[in-house]
Every structure is written in structure tokens, then in C-alpha cells.
Amino acid sequence: MSSEHTQVTYADIEAAQERLDDETVVKQTPIDRSTSLASQSGAEEVYLKMEHLQWTGSFKTRGAYNKISKSVDQDGADEFIAASAGNHAQGVALAATKRGTDSTIVMPKTAPQTKIDATRGYGATVELVGQDFQDAMTYAQDQAEQSDAVFVHAYDDPYIVAGQGTLGIEMIEQCPEVDTVIVPIGGGGLISGISTAVDELSPETRVVGVQAEGAETVHESLDKGIPVTLDSVDTIADGIATGGISELTMNLIDEHVDEVVTVSDSEIANAILLSLERSKQFIEGAAGSAIAALLSDDLDVEGETVMPLLCGGNLDMTMLQNVIVHAMTDRDQILRLRVHIDDKPGQMERLSGIIADHNANIQTVRHERAVKDLSVGDAYLVFQVETSGREHARDIIDDVEDHGYTVDIVN
Numbered sequence: 001m002s003s004e005h006t007q008v009t010y011a012d013i014e015a016a017q018e019r020l021d022d023e024t025v026v027k028q029t030p031i032d033r034s035t036s037l038a039s040q041s042g043a044e045e046v047y048l049k050m051e052h053l054q055w056t057g058s059f060k061t062r063g064a065y066n067k068i069s070k071s072v073d074q075d076g077a078d079e080f081i082a083a084s085a086g087n088h089a090q091g092v093a094l095a096a097t098k099r100g101t102d103s104t105i106v107m108p109k110t111a112p113q114t115k116i117d118a119t120r121g122y123g124a125t126v127e128l129v130g131q132d133f134q135d136a137m138t139y140a141q142d143q144a145e146q147s148d149a150v151f152v153h154a155y156d157d158p159y160i161v162a163g164q165g166t167l168g169i170e171m172i173e174q175c176p177e178v179d180t181v182i183v184p185i186g187g188g189g190l191i192s193g194i195s196t197a198v199d200e201l202s203p204e205t206r207v208v209g210v211q212a213e214g215a216e217t218v219h220e221s222l223d224k225g226i227p228v229t230l231d232s233v234d235t236i237a238d239g240i241a242t243g244g245i246s247e248l249t250m251n252l253i254d255e256h257v258d259e260v261v262t263v264s265d266s267e268i269a270n271a272i273l274l275s276l277e278r279s280k281q282f283i284e285g286a287a288g289s290a291i292a293a294l295l296s297d298d299l300d301v302e303g304e305t306v307m308p309l310l311c312g313g314n315l316d317m318t319m320l321q322n323v324i325v326h327a328m329t330d331r332d333q334i335l336r337l338r339v340h341i342d343d344k345p346g347q348m349e350r351l352s353g354i355i356a357d358h359n360a361n362i363q364t365v366r367h368e369r370a371v372k373d374l375s376v377g378d379a380y381l382v383f384q385v386e387t388s389g390r391e392h393a394r395d396i397i398d399d400v401e402d403h404g405y406t407v408d409i410v411n
Contacts, residue, residue: 008158008252010200013165013193016066020166025065025098029053031174031307036278038306041294045305047175051167052283052313056122058239059167059190059311060091064152066163068095071150078102082152083140085133085238086115087312092152093124104149106140108132112238112316132232133242155189156246165193171307172201179304182293184286184311185209185218185260186240188249194309195256209253209260210293212237212268212285218260221250236265236323237285239312261299266330267292272315273327284315285323329411332393334363335385340406343369343379351381354403358396361386382410 020026029051037046051059064082071077081104082092089105096103103124107116110131120126129139144151153160171181171194181198183191195207211218214234221228221244229244245253253260263271271291275281283291290308293299315323328334341347348365355362368380387393400407 008161008165008192008196008248010196012158012162013169013197016062016159016162017166017169019066019069020062020163025055025095026062026166027055028170031171032279032281034279037291037294037308041306042302043294043306044303046294047178047305047307048279048281049167049171049174049181049307049309050281052281052287052310056087056090056094056118057312057314058087058091059164060087060154061094062091062166063157063160063163063189063193064088064091065095065098067152067157067159068092068099068101068150070159072099072101075150077150079147079149080104080152081106081140081144081147081149082154083107083133083137084119084154085111085136085241086119087239087314088152088154089115089119089124089126090122090314093119093122097123104143106136106143108136112314112319114316115314118314134229154242155187155192156248157189158248161189161193161196161248161252163193164190165197167309168194168197169201171309172198172205175305175307176202177305178202178205178307180206180208180301180306182208182210182290182299182306182308184237184240184289184309185211185245185253186215186242186286188218188245188253190309190311191257192249192252196252199256206258207256208293208299209257210289211260211262212240212289213262213264215241215243216262217244218250218253221245222254226250235268235285236319237268237289238319239284239286239314240289259299261293261296263289263292263296266326267296269323269327270330271295272320272323275310281310282313282315283310284312285319287311287313332390333387335387335393335396336410337383337385337397337400338368338408338410339381339383339400341379341381343367343377348381350403351383351400351405354400355383355385355396358392358399360392360396
């Protein structure tokens with residue numbers, strides 16, 4: 001298989017599996033049954049493929065090690081360069097270090113510090129360039145052309161795709177009866193490899209891809225017959241925020257993938273929080289998209305055995321905080337109420353008492369008087385309240401209104 005090949009076969013994936021036969025590089029990650037997700041989705045069984053427990057916290061080492069090992073063994077390469085927002089960076093760094101070679105990883109300046117530190121920890125030199133993945137990619141490719149370093153693409157390489165495809169073998173071996181597997185899509189390397197393996201081992205199994213709404217490119221690419229690249233992306237799922245697929249991955253998706261759905265950032269955030277609460281698993285946005293797709297109205301899994309792929313667990317703590325606040329706000333567990341009052345002494349005390357009677361905690365409260373169209377002598381009190389959920393929130397609002405106040409929920 002040469003870099004000019006535009007297809008990946010099952011034999012290529014088997015060859016990658018032989019190269020990856022080292023538990024210190026890539027380990028077989030477990031699957032875990034989730035009765036709560038099965039109940040919520042209508043599936044007969046849900047088994048989570050827990051690849052977020054892989055070394056480096058994601059699947060990326062599979063493809064990177066396959067590519068780097070081929071380049072070292074067949075071409076004598078001893079220096080590698082890659083562009084990444086985080087997970088591919090760590091995979092390349094670990095693989096290169098394991099093979100005794102040097103690696104330089106170009107990351108956008110906006111990359112989470114935890115991923116930058118982890119990449120350096122695996123032995124790579126890190127350069128921070130640009131504001132997004134595309135900026136980093138352009139710089140890294142230019143550097144590769146001006147040096148002897150081998151460029152390790154995150155997805156547009158048959159050896160990368162074949163390495164990721166080893167996950168498909170594991171998934172079918174661990175759950176031969178699986179009806180549907182759900183795989184996140186960024187650049188498409190992961191789903192291309194997995195779907196190729198699944199098509200060979202269990203052709204009756206449905207392969208469903210999932211993209212974040214703010215980085216969706218697959219549908220348009222397939223419709224036009226050419227890879228479409230977005231000028232910018234907007235999603236909390238940084239692991240699938242590539243903004244485009246390649247001709248290689250587009251062709252493999254077209255051939256082997258049965259369906260592609262999209263999910264919103266709100267759905268992803270809720271899936272991450274749900275995973276923490278019910279499955280006790282810490283996952284990043286890309287992995288959250290697989291659970292979001294499972295629970296989406298756009299995907300029918302009634303009565304099926306389903307395996308969502310939790311592809312990574314490298315979630316930055318700042319992002320985790322934002323995700324939790326967003327998800328709790330969406331559930332009305334963090335509730336912001338704007339109450340119209342007569343601007344007289346005692347109103348805050350009275351309203352605080354009403355809220356306290358429902359055992360809800362007031363996080364913040366503020367007066368708003370300089371509001372257009374607000375009558376002289378009137379004001380708003382804006383409360384941010386912690387609740388146990390929508391029913392509790394509704395009880396609080398109803399009681400405040402029963403005391404004669406006008407209440408709005410504000411974002």
C-alpha cells in the first residue's frame with residue numbers, strides 16, 4: 001500500500017493490527033453495557049466502546065503508529081511532523097517516541113493547555129501556530145516540504161485509516177451481535193477504517209456516522225462528489241472540528257457508511273454530562289457526539305443492539321466547566337429568572353423567601369433599573385437559581401407568579 005492509493009482494504013487493516021501488537025502502544029479497550037442509555041434510546045442493548053481509556057486518551061495512536069512504523073521500517077524515516085488540535089498530536093508523539101524518532105507537532109494557539117502539555121510529555125516538540133486547525137495544518141505541511149520530515153496527516157492517509165480500522169475489528173469481536181455502531185466524524189479517517197472492517201466482518205451491521213452541526217461537511221461533500229471544506233467551524237467538540245474530509249475518506253464513507261446524522265452542541269453537552277452521571281465516564285465532545293446521536297430523534301435504534309464509540313476522553317477542565325454549566329442550564333438545573341417588581345424596599349427579601357421555601361439555592365441576584373420601556377418606579381430582579389430539574393424549576397416559577405409577579409426565564 002503506497003501513499004498514492006485512494007482505497008483501504010481489510011487486508012491493510014489486518015497488517016496494521018500486526019504492527020500494533022504491543023500492549024504498551026495500543027491496548028484493547030473494553031466495552032461496557034449501559035442499561036440507562038438503552039432505556040432512554042429505545043435500544044434493546046447499548047454497549048459503550050470505551051476507547052477513551054486508550055493510552056493518550058484516544059484512538060489516534062492506532063493510525064499514527066501504523067504510519068510511523070511503516071515509514072521507519074520501509075523508508076528509513078527518522079523525523080516526523082504533524083498538525084493537530086490535540087489528540088492526533090499525542091498519538092504521533094507517543095508513536096514517534098516508541099519508534100525512537102523525533103516528532104514536531106504544530107498546534108493552534110487555541111489548543112487546550114492540557115493537550116499541549118501532554119503532547120510534550122510524550123516526547124514531541126510543540127509549535128503553536130495560528131488560531132485553528134487549518135492554520136496549523138498549512139504551516140506543518142510547508143515545514144515538511146522544506147525538510148526531510150515525514151508529514152503525518154490526521155486522516156488523509158491510507159496507513160492512518162488502516163490503523164484506525166483496527167478498532168472496527170475489536171468492536172465486532174467484542175460484540176458480534178451488534179446491529180448498529182455509531183462513530184464520530186471529523187476528517188473521516190476513523191469511520192473510514194472502522195466501516196471498512198465492519199463491512200468485511202459483519203456486513204449486516206449498520207455503520208452510522210455523526211458530525212457536530214458547526215463542523216458538518218459529509219452530506220454536502222457526498223452530494224457534490226467532492227470534499228467540501230468549511231471556512232470556519234463552531235463546535236465544542238474540538239476533536240471533530242476539522243471542517244472537512246478528504247477524497248480518500250469521502251470515497252470510503254460513500255462505500256461503507258450507511259447513514260450520517262448531525263447533533264447540536266447542546267446535545268453534545270448534555271451527552272457529556274449524562275455520561276458522567278449515569279455511566280461514570282469522563283469523555284470529550286467528539287465522544288459525546290456518539291451518545292448524542294444515540295439519543296437523537298434522527299436515529300432509530302428501537303430494539304437494536306447498539307455500540308456508540310467513545311473515541312476520546314481528553315476534555316479540558318475549562319471546557320468541562322462550560323459544558324456542565326450549559327447542560328445544567330438546558331435542563332433548568334441552573335435557572336435565571338427575571339422578575340418584574342415595584343422598586344420598593346423588601347421586594348428582594350420577599351422573593352428570596354419564596355425561592356428558599358422550595359429549597360432552591362440562589363447563586364446570584366441583581367437589580368436592573370436602566371432598561372428601555374421599563375416604567376419609572378419599576379425594576380427587575382434577576383435571580384440565578386440552582387434547582388433539581390425542570391419540575392422543581394416549574395414549581396418555583398408558578399409560586400412566584402402566584403404571589404403576583406411577572407416572571408421570565410432569561411438566558
